[in-house]
Structure formats: structure tokens, C-alpha cells
Amino acid sequence: MADHATPNLPARDFLKAERFYAKLGFRASFRSGHWLILKNGGVSMEFFPWPDLDPAENSHGCCIRLDDLHAMVAQASAAGVPEARTGIPRLVPPQRDISGLTIAYLVDPDGNLLRLVQNPPEKGPEK
Structure with missing residues (x-):
């Protein structure tokens, strides 16, 4: 397996988080009372329990890089x-960022950004 990183995000309720992300194509690959791992293709996200999390005060987030945003x-x-x-939750549609990248923003029900x-696009070999 190649080196990789996965975001670790809080969730007030694993079942609710799993249901939300299932609508986005994610499926649980691991679930316990203390940890949840959701996967969609090559994207993996891990969640830890935080039952009293205030979504409006949540400052957790991550970048997900996609071939088809x-x-x-x-x-x-x-x-x-x-x-x-x-x-x-909310979705801010894709737009070209000052970096030149196209980025959309999704805030989940727990306030994770x-x-x-x-x-x-991948560049071919230089000629």
C-alpha cells in the first residue's frame, strides 16, 4: 500500500454521519463505538465521536482532491x-480560486468543512 493520509473529523452521531455521506457515495469500511471509516473510491475519511460538538463552533476540515469535482x-x-x-449543512458551488484551482466547499451536518x-489534468510527456 502506498503512503497516504486520511482526515480525522468529529461526528456527533456515527449513524447520522454515515447516512449523510452514503448519499455522497461513501460506505463504511470500519465501524465501532469509537471510530468510523468511510470510503468512496480512493477517498477515505475517519470520524471520532464528539457527542456534544456544536457544529457552528467546529473548526475541523480537510481537502478532498477529485478527478471529477x-x-x-x-x-x-x-x-x-x-x-x-x-x-x-451547505454546499458552495465550484469556482476558480486565486491559486488557479477549481474548488467547491461542502459543510456537513457536524460543521466539518x-x-x-x-x-x-495530468500532463503528458514533454516533447
Whole structure:
């Protein structure tokens, strides 16, 4: 297995987190009373319990780099995540960032901020 990192995010209720992310194509690969791992293709996210978390005060987040950002955004929209600049949960549509990357923002029901970043196209060999 290649080296990799996975975000560790808080969840007030694992079952509710699992249901939310299932609508985005994630499935549980591990579940216990103290840890939840969700996977969707090559993306893996881990959750730890924080039952008294205030979503409005949550400062946890991560970047998820995607080959098809627009498919994930469409899936979030189809799942009923509102397109908005405020509120929890919410989806901020993709836009070109000052970095040159295209990024959308998804805030889950626990207030975790997921930066959804479009992977740049792979460049072929130099000629």
C-alpha cells in the first residue's frame, strides 16, 4: 500500500454521519463505538465521536482532491444539500480560486468543512 493520509473529523452521531455521506457515495469500511471509516473510491475519511460538538463552533476540515469535482457536487445537490453561503449543512458551488484551482466547499451536518478540489489534468510527456 502506498503512503497516504486520511482526515480525522468529529461526528456527533456515527449513524447520522454515515447516512449523510452514503448519499455522497461513501460506505463504511470500519465501524465501532469509537471510530468510523468511510470510503468512496480512493477517498477515505475517519470520524471520532464528539457527542456534544456544536457544529457552528467546529473548526475541523480537510481537502478532498477529485478527478471529477462536478460529479461530487451534482451528487451533493441531488442529496438535498442546500447551495448556500451560510447554514449547516451547505454546499458552495465550484469556482476558480486565486491559486488557479477549481474548488467547491461542502459543510456537513457536524460543521466539518470539506474543500472539494478538482485535480488538474495530468500532463503528458514533454516533447
